[in-house]
Amino acid sequence: xxxxxxxxxxxxxxxxxxxxxxxxxxxxxxxxxxxxxxxxxxxxxxxxxxxxxxxxxxxxxxxxxxxxxxxxxxxxxxxxxxxxxxxxxxxxxxxxxxxxxxxxxxxxxxxxxxxxxxxxxxxxxxxxxxxxxxxxxxxxxxxxxxxxxxxxxxxxxxxxxxxxxxxxxxxxxxxxxxxxxxxxxxxxxxxxxxxxxxxxxxxxxxxxxxxxxxxxxxxxxxxxxxxxxxxxxxxxxxxxxxxxxxxxxxxxxxxxxxxxxxxxxxxxxxxxxxxxxxxxxxxxxxxxxxxxxxxxxxxxxxxxxxxxxxxxxxxxxxxxxxxxxxxxxx
Amino acid sequence: xxxxxxxxxxxxxxxxxxxxxxxxxxxxxxxxxxxxxxxxxxxxxxxxxxxxxxxxxxxxxxxxxxxxxxxxxxxxxxxxxxxxxxxxxxxxx
Numbered sequence: 001x002x003x004x005x006x007x008x009x010x011x012x013x014x015x016x017x018x019x020x021x022x023x024x025x026x027x028x029x030x031x032x033x034x035x036x037x038x039x040x041x042x043x044x045x046x047x048x049x050x051x052x053x054x055x056x057x058x059x060x061x062x063x064x065x066x067x068x069x070x071x072x073x074x075x076x077x078x079x080x081x082x083x084x085x086x087x088x089x090x091x092x093x094x095x096x097x098x099x100x101x102x103x104x105x106x107x108x109x110x111x112x113x114x115x116x117x118x119x120x121x122x123x124x125x126x127x128x129x130x131x132x133x134x135x136x137x138x139x140x141x142x143x144x145x146x147x148x149x150x151x152x153x154x155x156x157x158x159x160x161x162x163x164x165x166x167x168x169x170x171x172x173x174x175x176x177x178x179x180x181x182x183x184x185x186x187x188x189x190x191x192x193x194x195x196x197x198x199x200x201x202x203x204x205x206x207x208x209x210x211x212x213x214x215x216x217x218x219x220x221x222x223x224x225x226x227x228x229x230x231x232x233x234x235x236x237x238x239x240x241x242x243x244x245x246x247x248x249x250x251x252x253x254x255x256x257x258x259x260x261x262x263x264x265x266x267x268x269x270x271x272x273x274x275x276x277x278x279x280x281x282x283x284x285x286x287x288x289x290x291x292x293x294x295x296x297x298x299x300x301x302x303x304x305x306x307x308x309x310x311x312x313x314x315x316x317x318x319x320x321x322x323x324x325x326x327x328x329x330x
Numbered sequence: 331x332x333x334x335x336x337x338x339x340x341x342x343x344x345x346x347x348x349x350x351x352x353x354x355x356x357x358x359x360x361x362x363x364x365x366x367x368x369x370x371x372x373x374x375x376x377x378x379x380x381x382x383x384x385x386x387x388x389x390x391x392x393x394x395x396x397x398x399x400x401x402x403x404x405x406x407x408x409x410x411x412x413x414x415x416x417x418x419x420x421x422x423x
Contacts, residue, residue, distance in 0.1 A: 039393045086373075093370050100354045103336070109356075166353075173374075313358075317334070320359035 004125060004216040004288065006053040008227040009045050030232050035161035038104040046231055049224075050160055051105050052121070053233060055112040058098035059123035063116075063298050065091045067131040067140065076134060083180050084137060090177065094170045101162040117303045119290055126214050128292030135188060135196070135203035141181015143204075143211040143249070149174045150245045151215065159232035182252065189256050204253070205261045212276070213284045215242040221281075246274050336385040337363040339370075341377035349381050357382075 016024050023043055029036065036042055065088050072088070075081035099109050115121035126144055131137065152174065156167045188196045216222060216238040228234035246265075253260060264277035286292065334356040340349035352371050357363035363382040372380065391399055407413050416423060 037393065039390070089369075089373070093373065096355070096370055097353060103354075169353075313334075316358040316362060320362065323359060323361075 004056075004122065004214070006049060006056060006224055006228065008049045008224045010224075010227040013226055013230055027230075030159050030230075033232075035164060036159055037161045045227075046233075047105050049228065049231070050163065050233060051102055051107045051112070053228075054098055054102040054105075054163055055107065055115070056122050056124075058095045058102060059113075059116045059121060060127065061091050061095035061098060063123045063127045063302060064144075066298055066301055067127055067129070067294075068137060070131050071134060071137050074134070075137075080137075080184070087141065087177050087180065090173050094166075094173070097166040097169055098163075101160075101166045104162045113306065117299060117306070119299070122288060123298075124214055125284060125287040125292065126210050127298060128287050128294045129207065129210050130294050132206070133199050133203060135185065135199040136207065138181045138184035138188065138200065139203040139207045141177050141179075142185060142252070143181075143207050144214070145174055145177040145181060146249060147211050147214045147245050149178060150241050150248070154235045154241065157232075157235050163233075182256075185256055189258070200256070201258050204258050208260050208262065209279060209283075210287075212242055212246070212279055213287075215239075215245070217281070217284070218279075243273055246276055250274050334358055335363070337367070337382040338385050338388060339363075339367040340381040340383070341371055342379035343377050345378055349379065352376075354385060355382070360384075 014023075016027060019027060022041055026036070026040075026042060026046075029040075036046075068084060068088050068091070072081060072084055075084055099112075102112065103109055112121060116123060126147075131140065149171065152167050152171050156164055156171060158164045158167065185200050188200050192200075219225065219237045219239045222238055225234060225237060229237075250260070250265070250267075260276075262277045264275060266275055268275045287295070290296075335358075336354055336356055337360070338354050339352050341352050342349045355363055355366040355370060357366050360382060364380060367380050367382055371377070403409075
């Protein structure tokens, strides 16, 4: 999930009878699967929850460029370099679609970005892990974008129109990301040297568990889910989505000829799903709190990008003003 | 960047089709908005033509006016072709 632990600020679900007429009409609209649009009335908590979730999602796309940017200059061929740059540009685009959707709720882009820089707003825990080898570019595309797709496909049906439409665009592009990542790993496993094959396995060993953590806390520790589900901001539970991801990923893992760093991972005939081991939740919460291996580096890079880019934005405004003056004179 | 003008972006996906709203961009002026929109919304052959319009220039109908604005059209079923029943021998019309 690109948005984890999104606060709703709501302690208890209200029944339709307890709602004021305006809120009841809103909830009935959601229950009838009619999208909420920017100008429709909405409860303030719904608006604030969406701003938190969409901004967290957008921040994740933007910070997500950094682990990949780490390898652009060291890509093994021009072809791989172009693919990686196209993927990174898509991530920037996804961030922008999402910031636009967030702005329709009345949120200010600069303010929300500042919240990420001062630690008040989160982004996905996955991007606080380092990308140590070229194989990580493949594993990130396959596992991280794969997990994101599982989550985002469901979010296409989210109740807020602008968010849902951004998701539709994003999902179309994500499948390129996942396929290019998997194909890269497949090439290394089928045509690579032993050292390259070991690199792939090492990458999977490091990124497997953090990828499963992307779906957020287990359902029993997800206090905000009930309200988000009632509002249909969220459509499926964290554990359901995580299970779907594991089920679809294990056969791909086997096709690669690799293994997962989980001794408990095995097919459960009775459930019709793969069983898997317990996630290290302490690690998840630590990374989310800001104590992951790369949290500080990621945030300081983002802050630096905004601050060092200030003169470019100023120059663009000065240029636009000058052009306008020229037109006015003519 | 929030102090830059917000532009709504419209893309014509193919010759002969309407421009369709796809999203928005911030830009210092219209020509920059066009360039940003090109990078953001048409990286994969999504269009043959782009419009950017300052969001502030759009006048929209209010959502709570939906009923007075659109309901009267429901009363005028005679505006639809299917209202006029014709004998089968007329064929397709």
